[in-house]
Amino acid sequence: MSPTNPRDTALITGASSGIGATYADRLARHGHDLVLVARDKARLEALAERLAREYEVKVDVLPADLTSTQDRARVEQRLRADVSIGMLINNAGMAGGGPLATADADLLEQMIQLNVVAPTRLTGAILPRLLARGHGSVINIASVLALAPEMFGGSYSATKAYLLNYTLALHKEASAQGVRVQAVLPGITRTEIWARSGGDINTLPAHMVMEVDEMVDAAMAGFLQGEVVTIPSLPDTADWDAYNAARLKLGPNLSRNRAADRYKSDIAEDA
C-alpha cells in the first residue's frame, strides 16, 4: 500500500480483531509482510496462519499488552531494530470510561495509556529510522469524535483529539523527509469495540453504522490519494477543507502581545 515501497513490512497494533485485522488482511493481499500486535496470542496466531497461507506473505505475531510498560518496550524495540518494518499502523484502542464525574480513574488511565501513550511511544521508536532512510509511513486510527466530543461523552474523544493533533504535527515534521502520515477518523464501525465497552451497536441508527471492510478500504484509498486526514464517511472533502481553513485562519491572532479589546474594559473598571 505504501507509494514509496510496497514491500515494506507493516506492524499493526490491535490486529486481533476489527479494523486492525481488516488492515492485516488488505495489506497481506497487497503482498506486505506483517507483524501483528495485540494481547490475544491465539487469535493473532490463527490470523497469521490464514494470511500466510492465503497470500504467501511472512506474518509474525508479537503478543503485547500495550498498557504495560514492559510489553510496550518489546514492541518499541522491534520497531527500532527490525529494518524491514516501514509502516506502523497505530490502531489498538479502547472506548468507555463513562461520564466524567463518575468515571473509573484507573480505567481512564488505562485508556490514555492505550490510545495516547502507546501510539506516541511506538511512533517515537520507529520515526528516527524512517526519517534516516527517507521513506515509510505512520497511520493513526483516531475517530470522528476528535471533531465532535459532544456526540459521545467521557474522555474517549479527547484521546482521539490528541491523536489527530499528533498526526498533524507529525506530518509537519516528517513529510518533507519522505515519511507519509495519515490520521483516519472512522465514524461508527461495526466491530467488537462496542460490546467490549458495554455498548450494543445494534441499538444505533443503521444509517450511521459502517461495515468494517468498507471503512478500511476507504481509509486505504484515502492514503493512496495522499490524504493526511481521512474521514471515510464524509461525502464532500470540501467540508473538511473549510473546517481546516477556518482553524488555520485563527493562526495570526492566536498569540499577540496585547489582550483583545473585549477583555480590557472590565479590568480597567475594577482597577
Ligand SMILES: NC(=O)c1ccc[n+]([C@@H]2O[C@H](COP(=O)([O-])OP(=O)(O)OC[C@H]3O[C@@H](n4cnc5c(N)ncnc54)[C@H](OP(=O)(O)O)[C@@H]3O)[C@@H](O)[C@H]2O)c1
Ligand atoms: N469501531 C468503531 O466504531 C470505531 C470508531 C472510531 C475509531 N475506532 C478506533 O479503531 C481502533 C480499532 O478498534 P476496533 O473498532 O477495531 O475495535 P476492536 O475490534 O475492539 O479492536 C481493538 C483491538 O485493540 C486490541 N487491544 C485492546 N486492548 C489492548 C491492549 N491493552 N494492548 C494491546 N492491544 C489491545 C484488541 O486486541 P486484544 O483484545 O487481543 O488485545 C483488538 O485487536 C481503535 O483505536 C478505536 O478507538 C473505532
